[in-house]
Amino acid sequence: MRPNPQHTDTGMAPLHVVFGGELLLVTETVDAIRVRARSQGYTERTVFTVDTRFDWGNLSQWGCQSSLFGERRVLELRIPTGKPGKEGGAAIEALCRNLPRDAIIIVTLPEMDKQGRASKWFKALENTARMTEIKPVGRDRLAHWVKQRLEQQRQTVDRDTLQFFADKVEGNLLAAYQEIKKLELLYSPGPLSFEQVKDALLDVTRFDVFQLPEALLSADMVRYGRILKGLEGEGMAPPLILAVLSEQIRLLLKVYLLMDANKGMPIEQAMTALRIWPARQKLMLNVIQRVRYPQLVQALRQAALIDRVIKGVEKGDIWEEFLNLGACFAADANFRMARRNDFLSTINSSQN
Incomplete structure (x- = not known):
């Protein structure tokens, strides 16, 4: 990435881009830029958050205007999806060609995939802005x-x-x-x-149901079991847990079916077509390389069984059946055949 050598008369770059999947670190980085800008006299602040109804004419209008009180200005352009669209891409390219005087512009983006980085508008930012990529903290x-x-x-x-x-x-x-x-x-x-x-x-530890899919897909059975125990202890509604996990299973099946219907389609292309977030694609890719289609079908059948147990149509322990669902994704076939008490013993030992 090539930051623009041009700077404002205060030494700051006129255009900053901060992007990455860690919202906390992105926010802290933007805050630091804003604080430095304020210390150097950039006191008038405007925030644009891009959504489907955003009028990109506001950006060019802001660029043409000057401060009512002659103050130096800061613009924060937030693009949560990382996809400004055709009109937005053209507006960003135009902005890069003609940066306003006495202004600092901060663009925030999520983690960008290969396609997004190859776009003309992102390349324009790379060639003009000071780029800061926030790497995830694994x-x-x-x-x-x-x-x-x-x-x-x-x-x-x-x-x-x-x-x-x-x-x-x-x-x-x-x-x-x-x-x-x-x-x-x-x-x-x-x-x-x-x-x-x-x-x-x-005193305040809370297990998040949305952490379960990562543990499930990565075959981390100890972590999966620990989160399940936390959710059970907090009285989390089983239908919500089932809905979150079932969505991941169906999504994986859709990837397989799309690749089967389009012979030779790369896995990455299938995941992009199904609008799987770039941050999720690597995890999904590992699952597809490890877990075969019949295992996913079995996992979906297990989810259907859990649904029947929740509704009282079939007898069983809901939480044990959730553990059985996790075992469908275990990396080792011998582990999937292990006795139930061995599996529970592994999970319980992790709590000590």
Whole structure:
């Protein structure tokens, strides 16, 4: 990516682009740019959020106007979908060709896929703006991220406590941030004990039903079982859990069927045609390479069984049947054939 060498007379780039899937980090980055701009006299702020009804004429009109009070201006152009459309793409290209004077423009985008990065409007931004890509903080990096954030507020914990913290927030960066700030309010700077962190976290830990699909599709049965136990303990409605998981299974089946109907269609093209988010495509790709069509059909049959148990048409333990559904995606065929008490023992041991 090539940032534009031109700068305002205050040394700031006139156009910034911040993009990525971590909303917290995107927001923090934009906040930092805005604070710096304000410190250098850019006090008039306008925010445009692009949706299906957005009038792109507002962008060119803003660019042509000057501040009523002669103040330097900041424009935040937020494009949550990352797809401005034909009209929006042309407006962005025009903006890049003729940046307004005495203004700082901040464009925010989600994580961009290969097709989006290849678009003319994105290329125009690359050649004109200072680009900042926010990389996702995966579960493997979350403990280190928490450690750095705690150190910023002059607090430290040991490695085991860090891992406990990461497991409890389940990769949710915003939840992790909120818990870190709570620790700052509760305790003085310095080392924190495991008991202090545990007491602070367990009071408000909530398992999110929308974390289940990632654990299911990645065949992380221990994590899947742990989240299920949390949802059961919180009294989460089983029909909602079933709806979330069934949607993922049907989506995978649609990918298979689309590829079968269009011989030779690449998996990536099939997922794009089905409007699967770029951030989700890598996970889906791993599942398709590992789990065969008959297993997905079996998983859908298991979901149908759970539906009948929920409705009282068939007898059974709903939560055990959810575990059976998870076993359909296990990476190891021997694991899928393991006895039920072995599976439960694996999950229960992870709680200790």
